[in-house]
Amino acid sequence: MSRYVQEDVSSEEIERQRALYGPLAQSVRELADAVIRTEVDDAEIAAARAGIEAITERLRERQIAGSYGVRFNAAGEGRAWGNAVVGTRNPVAPPLKVHHDSSGRAWAEFHLGAAYEGPPGLVHGGVSALILDQMLGEAAGAGGKPGMTGTLTLRYRRGTPLGELRAEAHIDRVEGVKTYAVGHVADAEGVTVEAEGVFILPKWACRALEKQAREQQDEPPPTRFE
Numbered sequence: 001m002s003r004y005v006q007e008d009v010s011s012e013e014i015e016r017q018r019a020l021y022g023p024l025a026q027s028v029r030e031l032a033d034a035v036i037r038t039e040v041d042d043a044e045i046a047a048a049r050a051g052i053e054a055i056t057e058r059l060r061e062r063q064i065a066g067s068y069g070v071r072f073n074a075a076g077e078g079r080a081w082g083n084a085v086v087g088t089r090n091p092v093a094p095p096l097k098v099h100h101d102s103s104g105r106a107w108a109e110f111h112l113g114a115a116y117e118g119p120p121g122l123v124h125g126g127v128s129a130l131i132l133d134q135m136l137g138e139a140a141g142a143g144g145k146p147g148m149t150g151t152l153t154l155r156y157r158r159g160t161p162l163g164e165l166r167a168e169a170h171i172d173r174v175e176g177v178k179t180y181a182v183g184h185v186a187d188a189e190g191v192t193v194e195a196e197g198v199f200i201l202p203k204w205a206c207r208a209l210e211k212q213a214r215e216q217q218d219e220p221p222p223t224r225f226e
């Protein structure tokens, strides 16, 4: 089942939902941080667990079947609110607020706390890969050349400290359906992880884009979402 969903939702309704679900996800991120770092006594832990389980049960009373997917409205606004890096409704996502320009650049400043630890005090290498996968993909999409990650290569130059970080990416070159992008994560002292990747517009998407272009000759398809 495709998780790209076309919905008839106004921009005002999207903003209403963003204001409702964004803070909910942020509260759960704070909960995750508190679970990792709490030193309250055993009875308090048991009481907290019961409270959390009751809240989970309330939220499960009515649910989407499966994952959130990517939803577009008639204005072409896309929402990837379940995305593991940028998802407004996903407490696992830091989340990154990614800025773009149409030359194929993407950048974001963000904070990674205790929930993203690998080596003590440092960001897990898989989390850096997660973030760079998204950032390189965002750069490709921003340049009008979106694709699925084919190959992603990373070089970990030094440990990435937990805390305030920046990520940047840009398109290096385009060869047909293949978009090559490069990027990095940096702290205040400079680059910690470098990445290069190839993003491939899948065959099925080529066919869908051709069909869409035939139907809406003047309207280019959406190339990014938030």
Ligand SMILES: CCCCCCCCCCCC(=O)SCCNC(=O)CCNC(=O)[C@H](O)C(C)(C)COP(=O)(O)OP(=O)(O)OC[C@H]1O[C@@H](n2cnc3c(N)ncnc32)[C@H](O)[C@@H]1OP(=O)(O)O
Residues within 6 Å of the ligand: 133, 134, 135, 136, 137, 138, 141, 142, 146, 147, 148, 149, 150, 151, 176, 177, 178, 198, 200, 201, 202, 203, 204, 222, 223, 224, 225
């Ligand atoms: C919307 C806005 C979003 C905007 C923002 C979105 C940001 C999202 C960022 C997150 C991105 C992800 O995590 S995506 C999730 C992780 N990635 C995946 O799950 C991808 C799984 N793999 C696949 O679906 C497929 O294998 C594809 C799409 C990669 C390729 O399949 P295909 O379409 O059939 O392509 P195919 O004809 O075989 O090959 C086309 C050309 O690409 C080359 N090629 C094929 N596979 C690879 C590969 N893995 N690495 C390198 N190169 C490859 C071939 O040699 C060929 O080159 P030539 O002979 O033409 O020279």
